[in-house]
Amino acid sequence: MEIKQYLEPLIKWWKLILVACLLAGISSFLIISRQPPTYQTRVSLVIGRAVYEPNPSGGEMGLAQQLAAYYANIAEREVIRNATMTALNLRWLPAYASQAVPNSQIIEITVTDTDPVRAQAVANELANQLIKQSPSNPDLKEQKRQEFIRQQLELLETQIQDTQEQIAQQENEMGTLNSARQIAEAQADLTAQRQKLTTLQTNYATMLGTSLGRASNSLNIIETAALPTRPIGPNRGTIILMSIAIAFMISAGAAYLIEYLDDSIETPEEINRVMKLPVIGFIPEIDNDVHKATIVAEKPRSVVAESFRAVKVSLDFGQVDVPAKSFLVASVSKTEGKSMIASNLAMTYALSGKKVFLLDADLRRPSLHTYLDLPNAKGLTTLLLHPEKSIQQCAQSLPIGNLSVITAGNSVENPSDLIGSQRMKDILLELSERSDYLIVDGPPVLVTDSTILSTAVDEVLIVVGYGLTRRSEAAVALKRLESAGAKIGGVILNRIPRNNRAYYRLYHYDYGMPAEDTRSIKLGKFHFPMKFNRPVNKKKKPASHDTSDLGDQVASRVDKTI
Template sequence: MSVELSTYLRILHRNWILIVALTILGGAGAYGYSVLQTPTYEANTQLYVSVRSDTSGVSELAQGTNFARQAVVSFVDVVDSAIVLDRVINDLDLDTTAQQLARWVEASSPTNSVIISINVSNTNAETAAAIANSVGMNFADVVVNGLEKPEGDAASLVRIETIEPALVPTAPSSPHTTVNILLGIVVGLGLGVAFAVLRSILDTRVHSLHDIEAATEAPVLGGIALDPDARKRPLIVHADPRNPRAESFRSLRTNLQFIDVDGSSRSFVVTSAGPGEGKSTTTSNLAIALAETGARVALVDGDLRLPRVAEYMGLEGGVGLTDVLIGRAELVDVLQQWGTGKLFVLTSGRTPPNPSELLGSQAMQRTLDALAEAFDYVLIDSPPLLLVTDAAVVSRFTSGVLIVAASGSTKKPALAAAVEKLEAIGSRLFGVIVTMLPAKGPDSYSYGAYSYAAPTDEVSRDEKPRDERGRRRSQRQQDDT
């Protein structure tokens, strides 16, 4: 129950602008409707119906009263009849017909009562009161001296007297502006909530870490906040080390260090379900963050279709991975050191006509084995999983896969399909990295939570021996060459 409540609260928080806008719009619309309506005034008069008796006995009085109660039921229908309303029109010189006037006249009587209430509505207060009093007077005359008058000169036994004359109303009865505004606010609020829930149900995009958890059981390794200037400075860890977004990559690095990988090598394919989700930027920044700890890191541009690593890292990308795979160059000759640390980059090289075949070749496996032997971490940037098979093919030669999903862009069915594709070929998915998360709001991510677990200015105890192993592997590789 608490999970459902938190989900609804998150939906309301995410769509609060829409809900508030519709609520205000509902209230404003109701106010506008009320202003445009012509004010209507109501006047009310009450008549008392009785039956006279020649004797004053109790039984006769009771019979008269019962007769009056029964007669009132029929008298109510007489109030708005033409025989009465035509007289009212003549008396007040009204420019209307009995049929039209009947729409404004309403008569009623409580059960077992001899009281008749006549209610008249009109756009003019004085006219409403005049019509009500005229209807009461003419109704009484029609019944007493017409419908209920005995033959001959005998007086009618029915008496109808006005006990409450109609007064000129001081305030309009409609529109009820306050009530209408409150009703408009309630309707607007209801529509806002309904639209928010419907929008959330129909929206299949990933927005938060909760959406990731709904799409896959793989853990969320980290969240990267949205940066509108990411294209201008993609390497935020290097360009602005104290930036909160740079700290989020260090948090991701810390989580990656705790991944339980079989064997001593840690090689990861970084991919995504679709294009434009920030995988190349994430891979490059993660490589820099890992190198800050003193670990030897190899960054491989395995996207032989649309390479980006060389551009982001500011390196020459004309010779690289493809040259090694076809035997045109040696691995040690095309690895380029980046910065003053222990980060080495293997660019993609020239674009081949058969990327999938090259990436699935034995040469690729030997290359990755050599990199895993010489470096503590190997990160391979690869194309989207659902577009081509490159990432799935390379993942067979590595420790596992890291999937990048963009908040507000990646669709949950696409992410689930990418995970199923990895499971189908037996590749190990270590976790999901969520990019482009909003810095504020219900979908924001507390990306500084682990920033002190792996400081950037000192090497952890676990990383020092790994660094020594990397040096020894590199030295052996150089001796062999």
């Protein structure tokens, strides 16, 4: 498959996608514009004092990281939330998150709120409440205890210094002693001083370890929450673009789903893929204010008439070696408009100066007599059931070129037997010999009668209705015709909507012409405008294959009729 085939659903449903994206963008903008700006602030805490030590141990660092994860989890518990709301006299807290910075002993508490002042106050108070849950809780009793420890540490520092000085002095004096008794007493005194120094140092180290300044399980604020001045959201542009992107994906998915579920044929590319046949004509939808089966005669300058002339040209140029004289116009089902195609195609050949027979061979649901307002008492069934009847007795001439119509006739109970009879083949052969072209309006291909008729004509023209013919049915119809050995001339895509401008840009040439004096002739309840650029009694030009001035040819036929 080509890329264009993948993009066809998007191109076809571009209006749906555009509307969905516009609605998503506008609605998201209206919603976001009503939302207040949000602000964010952050407070940071550190665990212990290892980070401030010149030579921290690995054990201290690992313990601090474990404690950081523990306190980060505690910060999001109800006990901290409730204590913070009570301290700030709030009924609710804005959204916040607490996390331990990876591979460190730092905790970050981030608060997001629409009020920047409240966000700052909540962040700082959360940190304070978290500190109160730790051993470093600075209550009054603990403060007194820490003050006592500080005083004791200062006293121990003084005693240690004095003892060290006494030891140094005694060591110097021992060098001046001469008697053994004095030396023994001095050594005993020096030993006692050294033991005293050791005891003092041990007490100092123990007391220093119990102080908060050296505790591993302690919390300290290293960065208080600042007052945020710039909002962090909402990011209107990003949200609107995301809404549009989501709407595009949903609507595009809906377009592909619709196309997947829709089994109808709408493009010539689909016809080529499914049926492997060329499209020889594109017929637009005909307005209801005109007679669809005779629009070529009623409005010879219309786009529809030009479309049928294009079909005629395609058939003429496609029959260089062995020209086809008889055509079966058949549709896949009953709603594609085959009778309208057959009638207007026959009129197009007749207006070009050819002798044409138009035969209604749809004995199950005949319609040509209704479209052309012709009597149906005698017709094809008359010729089939009464061999003594001649074609002249059943054919009805129309004042449109040299066109004769044979209607279906009265209904019969066994149409398939009559269509497959030798008499039917003889009638088709005689009509082909007595005319330049024979146009047969047959039943749908899915009906057995059409398969039988396809082998008795030169070519079969398949009518496909835009958005009406299903791919599966078209494939089955083609298989039936190929199995019967029918020669298929091509496909006519009918009933293309008028609002589908792409077809008119690609497949039609609408050339405007000035208005001219017209007369009309009456055929049943139909009035056909005919162009007269010259006096009626002027010698008419011989008929030719040139379709550039169809009005002159029609006028010449009218002169003869009048």
